[in-house]
Amino acid sequence: MERRVINPWKxxxxxxxxxxxxxxxxxxTLYVSGQTAISDDGISSTADMRTQLSEAIANLEKVIEDAGYECGNIVRLNIYTTSSEELFSCFDLFQNWCNRHHIKQASTVLEVQALYETLKVELEATVVK
Incomplete structure (x- = not known):
């Protein structure tokens, strides 16, 4: 696989x-469904945004690794959230995760009216080998 990043700006x-x-x-190519803060038992989190984002990232990593792919090969990552303001208040967590895995992805953040049950954030990814 060969990858080229196109960034006309800084x-x-x-x-x-x-x-x-x-x-x-x-x-x-692996197309990953939206991953959220749902426990191994299928229970939706009622925690704050920072905790839910951390759990969603962990669930995304698990799916990617179980499929035999690497997080560093994420090429598209969409973020759905019920509150952009809450999400951006803990965005350092997401940025640190991207830096740790050297992820350089095309991305879109979308604020939505609601997610499933009590969920606040959902991460949808495309990963390549």
Whole structure:
């Protein structure tokens, strides 16, 4: 797999995403459903945004690793949240995770009216090999 990041500007570098990612010579692609703060028993979290974001990241990592992929190969990551304000107040958690895995992904953040039950954040990813 070969990857090329397209960033005509510098400002997005501080926001943990890129403007576009071109991927060629891909062996396989994993499309990951939105991952949230749901326990192994299927119980939705009632915790605050920071805790739910941490749990959603852990669940996303688990799915990616169980599929035999690496988080560093995420090329698209959409974030759905019930509160952009709450999400951005703990966005350092997300940015640190991206930096730790050297993730350079195209990304969109969308504020939605509601997610399933008591959930506040959902992460949807595309990963390549």
């Amino acid at each position: 400002w997005q570098d501080d926001r943990s995403y890129v403007q576009a990612v071109e991927v060629t010579n891909v062996m396989s």
